[in-house]
Amino acid sequence: MAGVEASCALIVIGVSGSGKSTVAEALGRRLDWRFEDGDSFHPPSNVAKMSAGHPLTDEDRWPWLNAIADEIARVCKAGEHVIIACSALKHTYRDVLLRGRDDVRFVFLKGTQELIADRLAHRKGHFMPPELLTSQFRTLEPPGASEHVITVSIDESVEAIVEDILQQLKFDGEKHEAMS
Ligand SMILES: Nc1ncnc2c1ncn2[C@@H]1O[C@H](COP(=O)(O)OP(=O)(O)O)[C@@H](O)[C@H]1O
Numbered sequence: 001m002a003g004v005e006a007s008c009a010l011i012v013i014g015v016s017g018s019g020k021s022t023v024a025e026a027l028g029r030r031l032d033w034r035f036e037d038g039d040s041f042h043p044p045s046n047v048a049k050m051s052a053g054h055p056l057t058d059e060d061r062w063p064w065l066n067a068i069a070d071e072i073a074r075v076c077k078a079g080e081h082v083i084i085a086c087s088a089l090k091h092t093y094r095d096v097l098l099r100g101r102d103d104v105r106f107v108f109l110k111g112t113q114e115l116i117a118d119r120l121a122h123r124k125g126h127f128m129p130p131e132l133l134t135s136q137f138r139t140l141e142p143p144g145a146s147e148h149v150i151t152v153s154i155d156e157s158v159e160a161i162v163e164d165i166l167q168q169l170k171f172d173g174e175k176h177e178a179m180s
């Protein structure tokens, strides 16, 4: 599938509770790509701050985003593939992750605050308080047409979302090949 093979990393982005980890893991199984949860790159201070109900600031996020960007650079240099779940809420955050690369694609999980709040209400064993969802939407800058992003609705089964992503990646790859 040209679109996918042209990329060394797929980053599944969206607000807390949009399904990034769930979808990224399922997509990784379909593509046989390693899955990495962006949350594991947070310094303990960030996790403690969110767990205490405080939203992160840009200053909190830069070291976290750069740690993920370092991992992307390492994987791509090694000729490997990775799928990373990372909220990447702002345009500037996504620029930090990309570092000007054209072999990394974003997959934006799009859904209403109401639907995501309901999913968070049923999520167990995660440090992120559902109460922070409003601040997540306030911070979110949805990807624009100029960004290398595939957008999918989350109001589907995980399987249907993965199929949608694969179809869009395939289409995008064929379009890219036709243009090259
Ligand atoms: N497509 C879906 N349909 C129903 N529930 C979902 C779907 N995707 C994720 N979930 C559930 O929603 C909650 C949030 O998903 P999660 O992957 O933790 O989101 P994120 O990583 O973006 O915070 C979890 O309890 C998960 O099982």
Ligand SMILES: O=C(O)[C@H](O)[C@@H](O)[C@H](O)[C@H](O)COP(=O)(O)O
Residues within 6 Å of the ligand: 015, 016, 017, 020, 021, 039, 050, 055, 056, 061, 087, 088, 089, 126, 128, 136
């Ligand atoms: O940038 C941020 O404010 C955080 O990174 C946030 O967006 C992320 O969602 C948390 O790390 C919780 O992780 P979940 O997205 O898995 O709930």
